[in-house]
Amino acid sequence: xxxxxxxxxxxxxxxxxxxxxxxxxxxxxxxxxxxxxxxxxxxxxxxxxxxxxxxxxxxxxxxxxxxxxxxxxxxxxxxxxxxxxxxxxxxxxxxxxxxxxxxxxxxxxxxxxxxxxxxxxxxxxxxxxxxxxxxxxxxxxxxxxxxxxxxxxxxxxxxxxxxxxxxxxxxxxxxxxxxxxxxxxxxxxxxxxxxxxxxxxxxxxxxxxxxxxxxxxxxxxxxxxxxxxxxxxxxxxxxxxxxxxxxxxxxxxxxxxxxxxxxxxxxxxxxxxxxxxxx
Numbered sequence: 001x002x003x004x005x006x007x008x009x010x011x012x013x014x015x016x017x018x019x020x021x022x023x024x025x026x027x028x029x030x031x032x033x034x035x036x037x038x039x040x041x042x043x044x045x046x047x048x049x050x051x052x053x054x055x056x057x058x059x060x061x062x063x064x065x066x067x068x069x070x071x072x073x074x075x076x077x078x079x080x081x082x083x084x085x086x087x088x089x090x091x092x093x094x095x096x097x098x099x100x101x102x103x104x105x106x107x108x109x110x111x112x113x114x115x116x117x118x119x120x121x122x123x124x125x126x127x128x129x130x131x132x133x134x135x136x137x138x139x140x141x142x143x144x145x146x147x148x149x150x151x152x153x154x155x156x157x158x159x160x161x162x163x164x165x166x167x168x169x170x171x172x173x174x175x176x177x178x179x180x181x182x183x184x185x186x187x188x189x190x191x192x193x194x195x196x197x198x199x200x201x202x203x204x205x206x207x208x209x210x211x212x213x214x215x216x217x218x219x220x221x222x223x224x225x226x227x228x229x230x231x232x233x234x235x236x237x238x239x240x241x242x243x244x245x246x247x248x249x250x251x252x253x254x255x256x257x258x259x260x261x262x263x264x265x266x267x268x269x270x271x272x273x274x275x276x277x278x279x
Contacts, residue, residue, distance in 0.1 A: 075128030189259030
């Protein structure tokens with residue numbers, strides 16, 4: 001292990017929850033290097049947790065340990081696990097769908113269930129509502145510090161038994177792509193779709209060309225325009241929309257120096273769909 005420990009949660013920073021996780025980890029090993037992925041995941045939003053792991057995990061060194069705690073089922077029968085990615089990072093997580101994007105996009109080498117005799121903090125009291133502190137941060141710190149090996153964590157479980165999230169895959173047919181809007185580039189309000197760069201290439205559209213773009217909520221079309229496909233935001237004028245390949249190698253929809261989601265009151269997932277047609 002490399003001593004790097006990265007935390008993600010939906011706790012925010014308005015109280016002491018995140019600091020408690022830090023404290024538990026430093027009690028295991030004060031020399032750990034601890035970082036935050038984010039603590040601003042919307043409460044209970046497992047999909048968003050899964051997506052933000054995909055945004056960050058592949059870019060960290062082999063041996064890095066991630067702890068993700070978006071856990072509306074805390075204390076229930078859901079499993080506590082540690083997954084090893086095919087690239088050698090480790091993710092400590094509830095088995096509730098938080099590993100969805102990593103498993104499907106990067107790939108998991110192995111998954112082990114945390115044995116509480118090993119991975120539960122001693123003197124953690126009678127509460128079963130803060131596994132982020134008492135199990136996940138503690139296990140993550142033990143693993144990141146090398147005080148236990150991955151094999152010590154608990155028994156191997158079938159990767160195919162992990163809970164995965166349901167979703168609609170982008171579809172290309174007769175020059176039209178129909179897809180979902182997975183999330184936002186939160187600070188800037190750009191829409192991030194599940195249209196991969198490879199799928200988009202089937203439309204054979206060159207930078208500078210325009211594409212017929214519609215956005216639907218259920219059957220109601222709430223946005224329609226002809227949008228330029230650009231390589232950078234500066235390929236269109238300030239205030240103009242553009243389609244582009246985002247940092248996740250998927251298609252995004254933005255306004256240059258604007259906020260697309262706010263401008264058109266567009267949401268994500270569920271009943272939201274985007275349709276691209278080649279002109």
